[in-house]
Amino acid sequence: NFEITPPSFLARLLQQSAEILDIDRGGAFAHAGSMSSFFIRGIASAAALAGGTTALCASDKDKYFDPDALERGAKALREIQASPFAKRVFEQLKQEEATKLQELKVKEAEFQAATEQAAIQKEQVRWEEQRKAMQQDSQAKAQLAQYQDELARKRSEAEHEKQRQRNLEMIQMQEQSAKRAEEQKAQVAMQIEAERRATEKYRAEMEQKVQREKALAEAEGRAKERRANADLYRTELAQRLEEDRKRAIESINAVFSNVGEGVKDLLTDGTKMTAFVGGLTLLALGIYTSREATRVAGKAFETWFGTPKLVRETSRKPIVGGGRASVGKSLADVKRDFGDIVLQPKLQDHVRALAAVTSNTKKHGAPFRHMLFYGPPGTGKTMAAKRLARTSGLDYAILSGGDIAPLQGGAVTQLHETFDWAEKSRKGLLLFIDEADAFLGRRSGNMSEGLRGALNAMLFRTGDQSKDFCVVLATNRPSDLDPAVIDRMDEALEFGLPSEEERKKIIDIYFDKYIRGAASSVPSTTTEKVKNFFLGRKSQADEIRVNGISDDLIWKAAKQMEGFSGRELAKFMASVQAAVYGSHEAELTPAIFENVLKLKLAEHRQRVIFAAGPTD
Numbered sequence: 001n002f003e004i005t006p007p008s009f010l011a012r013l014l015q016q017s018a019e020i021l022d023i024d025r026g027g028a029f030a031h032a033g034s035m036s037s038f039f040i041r042g043i044a045s046a047a048a049l050a051g052g053t054t055a056l057c058a059s060d061k062d063k064y065f066d067p068d069a070l071e072r073g074a075k076a077l078r079e080i081q082a083s084p085f086a087k088r089v090f091e092q093l094k095q096e097e098a099t100k101l102q103e104l105k106v107k108e109a110e111f112q113a114a115t116e117q118a119a120i121q122k123e124q125v126r127w128e129e130q131r132k133a134m135q136q137d138s139q140a141k142a143q144l145a146q147y148q149d150e151l152a153r154k155r156s157e158a159e160h161e162k163q164r165q166r167n168l169e170m171i172q173m174q175e176q177s178a179k180r181a182e183e184q185k186a187q188v189a190m191q192i193e194a195e196r197r198a199t200e201k202y203r204a205e206m207e208q209k210v211q212r213e214k215a216l217a218e219a220e221g222r223a224k225e226r227r228a229n230a231d232l233y234r235t236e237l238a239q240r241l242e243e244d245r246k247r248a249i250e251s252i253n254a255v256f257s258n259v260g261e262g263v264k265d266l267l268t269d270g271t272k273m274t275a276f277v278g279g280l281t282l283l284a285l286g287i288y289t290s291r292e293a294t295r296v297a298g299k300a301f302e303t304w305f306g307t308p309k310l311v312r313e314t315s316r317k318p319i320v321g322g323g324r325a326s327v328g329k330s331l332a333d334v335k336r337d338f339g340d341i342v343l344q345p346k347l348q349d350h351v352r353a354l355a356a357v358t359s360n361t362k363k364h365g366a367p368f369r370h371m372l373f374y375g376p377p378g379t380g381k382t383m384a385a386k387r388l389a390r391t392s393g394l395d396y397a398i399l400s401g402g403d404i405a406p407l408q409g410g411a412v413t414q415l416h417e418t419f420d421w422a423e424k425s426r427k428g429l430l431l432f433i434d435e436a437d438a439f440l441g442r443r444s445g446n447m448s449e450g451l452r453g454a455l456n457a458m459l460f461r462t463g464d465q466s467k468d469f470c471v472v473l474a475t476n477r478p479s480d481l482d483p484a485v486i487d488r489m490d491e492a493l494e495f496g497l498p499s500e501e502e503r504k505k506i507i508d509i510y511f512d513k514y515i516r517g518a519a520s521s522v523p524s525t526t527t528e529k530v531k532n533f534f535l536g537r538k539s540q541a542d543e544i545r546v547n548g549i550s551d552d553l554i555w556k557a558a559k560q561m562e563g564f565s566g567r568e569l570a571k572f573m574a575s576v577q578a579a580v581y582g583s584h585e586a587e588l589t590p591a592i593f594e595n596v597l598k599l600k601l602a603e604h605r606q607r608v609i610f611a612a613g614p615t616d
Helices: 007-022 033-050 067-082 086-228 230-268 270-304 331-337 345-364 381-392 401-407 410-423 449-461 483-488 500-516 526-535 551-560 566-582 590-612
Strands: 371-374 395-400 429-434 469-475 491-494
Touching: 086 230, 086 590, 345 381, 345 491, 371 381, 381 395, 381 429, 381 469, 395 401, 395 410, 401 410, 401 449, 410 429, 410 449, 410 469, 449 483, 500 551, 500 566, 551 590, 566 590
Parallel strands: 371 469, 371 491, 395 429, 429 469
Antiparallel strands: none
């Protein structure tokens, strides 16, 4: 009666029937329990052995159908149907199937919920993975952008470095080109100068030749004229001589006649003779007395009020006798006095201390100390000596050794006159002798008697310390001085070339003097004002406008001017002033400043070559 029989269902039905038969509690079916249970279990086992779901259709009955098992199952069913508990079995099976169906539905619902949850989780995972992918993509893009920026920055830095190197090379090439141009310009200027000199020499020679030929021609012409007119010249000369002879004879006759008459009167009159002799005697005595008195008074005036010939410059006022004596100063006062003088720090402190000591020395009546200043030219030796004298309250006098050396024997006398004059200063006198090595060199067999005498006079005057004067020697070559002269010096100070910072300060000082203060320099005396008026000069210079001159530019100039002395720096700023006044507008620009700087640097290099001497 079954077309499709699920073996698993049949097996389960038979198994449930067997269990019902085994657990019968009423005992009504107990007599057949063992047999039926065994039989049903056999049928269930047979059905179970069929395995799987079996489709009983006409085409595959022979392949899947097991008749023995079916017979046994049918038999078991008939027995179950005949049993009074068959209905209970089927109801229980039905309930179990319903329960199983509900369980399946619950499981299906759970499976659907789990499937939906899995789908949700899968969607969450997908979105999370997508978010992570987008985040990673964003991070990758950010890293890529950062990497590209880094590459761009490095590329820009590399380009800037290359550009800087190119600019540096360009600047070096420009400097080399400018240097070559300056050298070529100097060579061209030298060639032009040589050609100009040759031209002038040739012109002078030609002019001299023309003048000589002209003079010869004129002399020859005059000679020809005199030869042609010799008779006329001779007659004219004879007439002139005759007239001169007549005038001379008449004058002599007149003089002798008057003298003769006077002598005759004098000899005949005794009173006149006595008066004449007395007057002549008194006249001779007056002339002699006046001459001697004038000579003595002149010497006295020159000694007390005059200035010795060797003194080139002095602050001593000869008419008033030198003013008050010096007043002692503290080190702080001396620092203020030296505020505008730039020296090396240790040297400046030393000079300030010497100024304070010198000032207090005069105050306490103690003897002065002699000093030696040595170093390259233009390093401030003379300026420091002047300021030291002014700060210490002394007068100063400046001498040059170059003026003493040519005097030979006369140098001794003039040196003693100079020291005698110095001893008469009430304030005390600082005697500054520049280029001292010119006459105070080492004694040798080649030294002249005049220089030897001047050296001995100097050693004699400085052998003992004096309360009236102090001697300051300045030299560029201290090794050439005689050892005895060095031994007379109580202090020795070396003036070196300024450093970069000191050059900057010196340039600032002279910048204020020559540029910013150019218009403030006015004639100080009435004589200068009157002279400027009659000569048509301006009494005051035009003001200089400063445009674009920064502190960095001045620092740059100070750095480039290594080896420059203070005098060279002052001349540099004076040249800048001259270049500004030489332009159309009195305006200082960086271009003018740098042009003058280049010229001065070239001049300094040439001076260094000159100082080094000729090379083989």
